[in-house]
Amino acid sequence: HAPCQEASKLIKSYLMCHLNEWEEERSTDGSKWRFLEHNGPVFAPSYEPLPDKVKFFYDGKHMKLSPPAEEVATFFAKMLDHEYSTKDIFRKNFFKDWRKEMTSEEKSKITDLNKCNFSQMNDYFKAQSEARKQMTKEEKRKIKEENERLLQEYGFCIMDNHKERIGNFRIEPPGLFRGRGDHPKMGMLKRRIRPEDIIINCSKDSKQPKPPPGKKWKEVRHDNKVTWLASWTENIQGSIKYIMLNPSSRIKGEKDWQKYETARRLKKCVDRLRTQYRDDWKSKEMRIRQRAVALYFIDKLALRAGNEKEEGETADTVGCCSLRVEHIQLYPKMDEQEFVVEFDFLGKDSIRYYNKIPVEKRVFKNLQLFLENKQPEDDLFDRLNTSILNKHLQELMDGLTAKVFRTYNASITLQQQLKELTTSDDSIPAKILSYNRANRAVAILCNHQRAPPKTFEKSMQNLQTKIDEKQIQLSTARKQLKAAKADHKASHDDKSKKTVEVKRKAVQRIEEQLMKLQVQATDREENKQIALGTSKLNYLDPRISVAWCKKYAIPIEKIYNKTQREKFAWAIDMAEKDYVF
Structure with a gap:
């Protein structure tokens, strides 16, 4: 057994050492793959008109809508109970795009969204949702079989003689754009994607995907320098969407490994x-000073570098290089700390970044200099942009970008926090709480916030009820143990001795169950506004987590779900318990 383990380690070591060489060999001719074959995407089902009994009312009167207008109306009807449907910008954008789908007659009649009554539509979709929950096992089985059929037909591709899993082979159905935060385009119509919008990428010598009958693709390419299988441009922000390989694929695993090796x-x-x-x-x-101060913030605060955006095209989000004067305030002294900088701006996905941080005196003086004779809307770093910064970073280290600092600081923070917070004698639930707290420290550093789930209060109440019930059980069990001990003290027989042991084990079991529930409640409360998944999937070297699990005998399933285990299979296979980032 031992020689086999040693051989396995040697093989892993050899493979990882040569991954870079293989990548270089693959890319010497500029290619990523030699053969790619797949069946294309699965399109969203066509719209099915509502039953005649489900009516739309305008100004109190029933009005039959044309199919295109009715379909878009259903998107809004499904969101009546959501906060979005009450926001002015959401309603304004929806109504504007909805009118584009109406007939001229409908446009002339429907002029005020406030006079529209979607309640019957809303009730219909609620009933459908409830019916899905009440489906029989046979109905669920048929749906599962159909999903499995689609997966087998469309969910895999052949790349260089390897059968690889495809990630998102289903095209997203049409709907209303939501965005993050107060996005200026929320409520706009996400149009249905059709074959004519799709660019297919495959080998010249492969069996090309067939479009639906009577349709044709926008284009068929044979670009082996990219790893996407299909692409299209969405209509809201004009961004390109891709069908890519599953995160567990060989190429994705290699890229992940390289990303974390660059951070190391x-x-x-x-x-x-x-x-x-x-x-x-x-x-x-001045340009060098600005670059140096920006780099300090990217390093110390894990700020994103930021990219230039066209005016009015997206929400007013910024990164470090695109900060404006209005986004910072300087305080020579605040809360008994010197040289404090207050940040307040919208970051990626319109998530607010707010932070008050003491900085080094030289940084503070430079910021004062950068602010001189500028208006609130002027750039803080007016002689710097992301391209200039990343070009400088490339000169400092091959492959270095601002994002690498973020990956490095996130991973090193997790490693340090796990070392500080984990105690060997803790129970498994307590150790997992320590892991989540370490992960939360990273999420806070990276500003990975979220709104508390709508069901948060209810789920916490349910959890508290379970805790209360378990405490009553524990109180009863302790009384029974005390009585059993008294009985044994009086009788000294074997039967009463066994009863004491049974009652003691019952108390111990209930104590463990109670502690698990209490730890769960603490964990939920602490993380209600923090998104742990983003950093775990994108910024934390998974070998740190795997090594921690192995060191403290924590089942890997407690940290990574099935999909995450597939994505990080390479790390799970190679990380030893003494791995150091």
């Missing part, structure tokens, strides 16, 4: 880089 290389030279940007704070050139 940064760890080796980060002290030198920090020394350099501190020296640059004193540069005679």
Whole structure:
């Protein structure tokens, strides 16, 4: 057994050492793959008109809508109970796009959204949702079989003689755009994607995907320098959407591994880089000072670099390089701390970033200099952009970008927090709570916020009820144990001795169950406004988590669900319990 384990370690070591060489060999001719074959995407089902009994009313009168107008109306009807349907910008954008789908007669009659009554539609979809919950086992089995058939037909591709799982082979159905935060385009119509919108990517010598009968693809490409299988441009923000390989695929695993190895290389030279940007704070050139201060924030606060956006095209979100004067306030002294910078801006996905942080005196003085003679709407770093910053970073270390700092700081923070918070003697639930707390520290660093789930209060009440019931059980069990001990003390027979042991085990079992529930309640409360998944999937070297699980005998299923285990199969296979980022 031992020699087999040693051989396995050697093989893993050899494979990982040569991954870079293989990647270089694959990319010397600029190619990523030599053969790619797949069946294309699965389109959203066609719209089925509502039953005649489900009516739409305008200004109190029944009005029959044309199919295109009715379909868009159903999108709004499904959201009547959602907060979005009460927001002015959502309603305004919806009504504007809805009218584009109406006939001229409908446009002339429907002029005020407030006079529209979608209640019967809303009731109909609620009833449908309830009916799905009440489906028989046979009905559920048929749906499962159909999903499995689609998966087998469309969910896999052949890439260089490997059968690879495809990630999102289903095209998203039409609906209303929501966005994050107060997005200016919320409520706009996400149009139905048709074959004529789709660009297919496959090998010239492959069996090309067939479009639906009577339809044709927008284009068929044979680009082996990219790894997407199909693409299209969505109509809201003009961004390109892709059908990609599943995260568990060979290529995705290699890219993940390379990403974290780049962050580990940064760890080796980060002290030198920090020394350099501190020296640059004193540069005679303003552009170098700005670059150095921005890099300090990206390193210290894990800020995104930020990208330039066209005016009015998207929400007013910014990153470090695109900060404006209005986004910061300087305080020579605040809350008994010196040189405090207050940040307040919308980051990615319109998530507010608010932070008050003491900085080094030289940074503070430079910021005062950058603010001189500027208006609130002026750029803070007016001689810097993301391209300039990343070009500089490439000169410092091959493959280094602003995002690598984010990955490095997230991973190193998790590793440090796990070391500080984990106690060997803790129970498994307590250790998992420590893991989530370490993960939360990373999520806070990266500003991964979320709105509390709508069902949060109800689920917490249900959990508290379980805790209360378990405490009553424990109180009863302890009384029974006390009585059993008294009985044994009086009789000293074997039967009463066994009863004491049974009651003691019952108390111990209920205590463990109670502690598990209490830990669960603490965990939920602490994480109600923090999104742990984003950092776990994108910024944390999974080998840290796997090594922690192995060191403390935690089942990996407690940390990663099935999909996440597939994505990080490479890390689960290779990480040892003594792995250090």
